[in-house]
Amino acid sequence: MESEESGRSLWLRECKEETLEEIEGQVKGTIPLWMEGRVIRNGPGTLHVGKTQYHHLFDSLALLHQFNISSGKVFYSSRFLGSDAYQKNMAANRIVITEFGTTAYPDPCAKFFRRFKNTLTIPTTDKVMSDNxxxxxxxxxxxxxxxTESCYIRQIDPKTLKTIGGKKNLSNHIPVNMLTAHPHIDRDGTLYNIGSSFTNPNGTCYSIVKMPDGRLRDAKVVASIPSRRKLEPSFYHSFAMTENYWVFIEQPLVLHLSKIIEGSMINRCPAESIKWLKEEDAFFRIVERSSGRAIPVSYKSRGFCTFYHVNAWEEDGQILLDICGSMDGNxxxxxxxxNIEKSPDDPSRLSLSPSLLRFVLPVAGVKEARTGDNLVKYGCSKSTAIKQNDGSVLCSHEKLCTNFFNSPRINYKRNGKPYRYAYGVGGKEKKLMFEKLFKIDVKTGETTEFEERGYVAxxxxxxxxxxxxxxxxGVIISTLLKKGDPFFVALxxxxxxxxxxxxxxxxxxxxxVTQSFHGQYIGARDAIHSY
Incomplete structure (x- = not known):
């Protein structure tokens, strides 16, 4: 059992027994009767296979959690994703598939020269990317x-959580080598995502992919953005979409492609090829949705890192862009x-520290403006966008709240439109745990929170x-894990x-029950599902 205050250990929990058959929960209070559907969440399931251990939280074998809501009752089930990585690791009882931050463990029974031969091989997709x-x-x-962030996706049965068919390689359908785990779903059911193309004949680029009804077989690239660094493309986790534009942040957290290739040959994990260029700027790349062409203006800011775009919309010839960002590095x-295993009191322990930030990107009137002009419309924001001598625009952000704010969600009907409320998680940065749920009024800065001592949201x-x-x-759906009881979960x-x-x-x-990263509510009466 875990102690009441050992919140740091929740990310280190490991599921040894799935809940394959639904169990009914004890309801306290009221579950609105209009809620009919399923909440499916995804995240780390176990950090060990046999005596071998994963080294990064992103490597942990995927575990799916489902909450089935019907007639005021809720039922829970869980199941490991039946990926090739999971199947092969379990069969060998050790980690045999390299993940983001963990290299495959060599076969202890193999002779030295066979182990050397198996390691030093020509790089293939399977050696660089996993279907976990x-x-x-x-x-x-x-x-x-x-x-996940790779070239693979896995289909799952939304009712049983069973994995359906084999892994699907995106590169076999569209000229991209990976896509983000945070696509956008338009109102007509069209899915948009952004991915990196490392093998493009014209050099590395970022590609906007369109999938009608979210179907991979109909996918096509509708826009490409050349990377500013051909051999060092940016790492990213999400992007923004307005009524007329896609917005992508090329941050100074980069992938060294040569090191990734070299690492795949000598059994080195991809994470070792990622570098934070702390002296470099971040760039905002804006693409017209109608033409697929990038706006020929260089928008930049002092370097920062972001995982999550909250929302973006157009107003008076500007794009207002809200993100969860940090100036602290990688x-x-x-x-x-x-790092997670360290005590929260350990001064060497690194922490997550994103805040809710707003940038304003002027689209209209840049060419006509004078050098030194602040192009942010008066009263719009405390952000600035100063035209430079070379015609570029140097942007600074406005901090919309002072809280540690992460994993943001909004009323998705406001996606790409003016909005007022953002919801997210936070807590004490050094704990790396989400002990609070926040609602932030992005117009007034007013913050409302929910917290229950002894639980993590x-x-x-x-x-x-x-x-x-x-x-x-509407309602906010979240999960609660109890710090002192690893067998407790609540919707x-x-x-x-x-x-x-x-x-x-x-x-x-x-x-x-393990902590999860992200999920989706699937309404039983909805023809099109979104976030």
Whole structure:
């Protein structure tokens, strides 16, 4: 059992027994009867295979969690993603597939020269990327997929969580080598995502991919953005979409392609090829959705890192862009297992420290403006956008709140449009745990929070009340894990207006329940599902 205050260890939990058959939760309070659907979440499941251990949180074998909501009742189940990585590792009882931060362990029974030959081989996709899709899930209509940052996706049955068919290689359908785990779903069911193309004849580029109804077989590239560094493309986790533009941040957290290739030949993990260029700027790349052409203006800022775009929209010839960002460097470093294992009081422990930041990117009037002009419309924001001698625009952000704010979600009907409320998780940075749920009014800066001592929350998901008319008419769905009880999990329902609890369903499981990264609510009555 874990102690009450050992919140740091929740990311290190490991599921030894799945909950394959649904169990019914004990409901406290009220689950709104209009809520009919499923919440499916994805995240780390186990850090050990046999006596071998993963070294980065992104490597942990994917575990899917499902909460089935019907007639005021809630049922829970869980299942490991049946990836090739999972199957091969379990069969060998050791880690035999290299992941983001962990290299495959050599066969202890193999002779030296055979082990050397198996390691020093020509790099292939399978040696660089895994199908351990542990970050997110996506269902637009009837098909659901598990996602991560690689060229692979895995289809799962949204009712049983069983893995369907073999792994799907995106590169066999479209000229990209990887896609993000955070796509956008337009109102007509069209899915958009951004990926990197490392083998493009004209050099490395970032490609916008369109998938009608989220179907891979109909996917096509509709825009390409050349990388500023051909051999050092940017690492990224999400992007933004407005009514007329896609916005991508090329941050100074880069992948050294030559080192990735070299590493695949000598059994070195991809994470060792990522570098934070702390003296470099970040660049905002804006692409017209109608033409697929990039706006010929260089928008830049002092270097920062971001995982999450919150929302973006157009106003008076400008794009207002809200993100979760940090000026502290590479957030991936805080997710090494050896860092998470450190005490929160250890001064060497790295922490996550993103805040809610706003940038304003002027689209109209840049060419006509004079050098030194601040192109942000008066009263719009405390952000600045100063025209430079070379015609570029130097941007600075406005901090919308002072809280540690991560895993943001909004009422997705406001995606790409003016909005007022953002929801996310936070807590004490050094703990690397999400002990609070936040609602932030991005217009006034007012913050409302939910916290229950002894528990850790999951990413909030907003679900609209079908009779609601206001942006925050609905509920926030989250999960609660108990610090002192690894076999406890609850589905939490909050009123999105005041962040007060409406009800919860509590479960006692046979296997440990692990913390998850991201998820999706699939409404039973919805023809098109989004985030």
């Amino acid at each position: 899709c542990s970050i997110n899930v996506c269902q637009v209509r009837d098909e659901m997929f598990a996602l 957030p991936l470093d805080s997710l090494w297992v050896k 999951g990413e909030p998901i907003f679900v609209q009340d079908p009779d609601g008319t206001e942006e925050d008419d 939490l329902i909050l009123n999105a207006r005041d962040m007060k609890e409406l009800g919860r369903a509590e479960f006692k499981t046979k296997g440990e």
